[in-house]
Amino acid sequence: MSFEKVTIQDCELYLGDCLEVVESLPNVDAVISDPPYGMNLNTDNLRFSGGARSNMAKRGQGGGPGGGKPIVGDDKPFDPAPFADFGKVVLWGVNHFGERVNVGTQLVWIKRFDHAFGSFLSDAEIAWMKGGCGVYCKRDLSLNAVAKTRKHPTQKPVKIMEWCIEKAKIKNHETVLDPYMGSGTTGVACVNLGRKFIGIEIEPKYFDIACERIEKAYQTRPRLFEAIEEKKPKQQQLFGEICD
Numbered sequence: 001m002s003f004e005k006v007t008i009q010d011c012e013l014y015l016g017d018c019l020e021v022v023e024s025l026p027n028v029d030a031v032i033s034d035p036p037y038g039m040n041l042n043t044d045n046l047r048f049s050g051g052a053r054s055n056m057a058k059r060g061q062g063g064g065p066g067g068g069k070p071i072v073g074d075d076k077p078f079d080p081a082p083f084a085d086f087g088k089v090v091l092w093g094v095n096h097f098g099e100r101v102n103v104g105t106q107l108v109w110i111k112r113f114d115h116a117f118g119s120f121l122s123d124a125e126i127a128w129m130k131g132g133c134g135v136y137c138k139r140d141l142s143l144n145a146v147a148k149t150r151k152h153p154t155q156k157p158v159k160i161m162e163w164c165i166e167k168a169k170i171k172n173h174e175t176v177l178d179p180y181m182g183s184g185t186t187g188v189a190c191v192n193l194g195r196k197f198i199g200i201e202i203e204p205k206y207f208d209i210a211c212e213r214i215e216k217a218y219q220t221r222p223r224l225f226e227a228i229e230e231k232k233p234k235q236q237q238l239f240g241e242i243c244d
Contacts, residue, residue, distance in 0.1 A: 004207075008214050011187055011197040015207045018179035018200040019082060025198060029174035030088035032164050032186050034156055037096040038077040041153065072202050083179065084130065090164045092156070094128035105132035107167060109160050110139040129168060138163050151183035151209050161189035170195055184210025191217040 003016035003024075014021045078097050083089060090107065091097075107127040117123045124137075140157045143150055164186075170176060172194055178186040181199035183206050190197035191214060199214075201207040 006211050008211065009191075009218055010195075011191065011199065011214050013181070013184075013187070013207065013211055013214070014198070014200045015202070015204060016200065017202055021200045022082065022177070022179060025177070027175070028086060028177040028198060030090075030165075030168055030170045030176045031083045031086045031179065032090045032161065032168065032170075032176050033083070033178045033180045034092040034154060034182065034186075035078050035080075035180040036072070037093040038075070080128075086130075086177070088168045088170060088174075089130040090127050090168050092125060092127040094126050098128070101128050102130075103133055105129040105167075106135040107164065108135065108137040109156070110137055112141065112144070127164065129164075136167065151213070152185075152206055155183055156185050158185055158188050158192065161186045162193055165189055165193055165195060181210050182206050184213045187214045188217040192221055 003014045003021055005015075006013045078093065080091055080097055080101050083091065084101060091101075094101065094106070105128075107129055109125045109127070110123065111125065112119075112123055138160065140160050142157045142159065143155065165176065173196075175196040175198060176186065176190050177198045177200075179200045181187065181201040184199060184201075187197045187199050187210060189195075197214075199210060201210055
């Protein structure tokens with residue numbers, strides 16, 4: 001099988017069906033992903049536009065990053081089996097497929113302040129992490145202000161995906177796979193933390209967005225690793241010449 005592949009430094013990005021692409025991949029140390037849950041998500045955000053006639057007239061026109069189009073694969077239940085055997089795994093949406101995974105750690109992304117709990121849609125989202133049995137929470141409201149301009153209808157904050165990498169104890173030399181890459185947030189998190197990344201996305205629109213975001217992440221990331229390199233102690237010449 002042949003797939004479109006784009007390499008951006010330590011990131012390998014594939015355009016294709018993840019269940020086909022993953023068979024040809026080299027060793028992968030961890031899977032961190034936000035897969036389609038099988039909930040037939042309505043991506044037309046204009047359905048939340050209020051009761052005014054002017055707003056109601058816009059409904060069905062595809063407001064929001066999804067343009068009202070369905071998410072590929074969201075029309076059937078998600079099967080975690082192809083990814084559950086990897087050494088380190090974090091899969092979002094476990095409340096939709098909890099009966100198909102073993103007991104594990106729960107990661108909870110809290111999406112709003114306490115006073116707004118129960119006011120609109122879900123207060124939080126839950127991920128399954130392989131191993132353990134604890135429950136850990138992190139609040140991040142960074143996407144609230146960009147609900148209409150974000151790149152993907154189910155996009156996660158970069159800081160949340162960085163948190164997943166840290167909680168899963170993924171080491172610097174290890175490679176993270178996101179088989180449902182979407183707009184590339186997991187890849188951006190890997191760039192920021194200096195991890196290798198493999199991403200797979202089936203929709204060309206989001207694949208292109210992911211490539212652009214990951215390229216930009218390399219251009220704008222903090223000079224963390226360069227600074228570490230600069231701070232390494234240099235060998236001092238005390239007597240004569242130093243021979244390598």
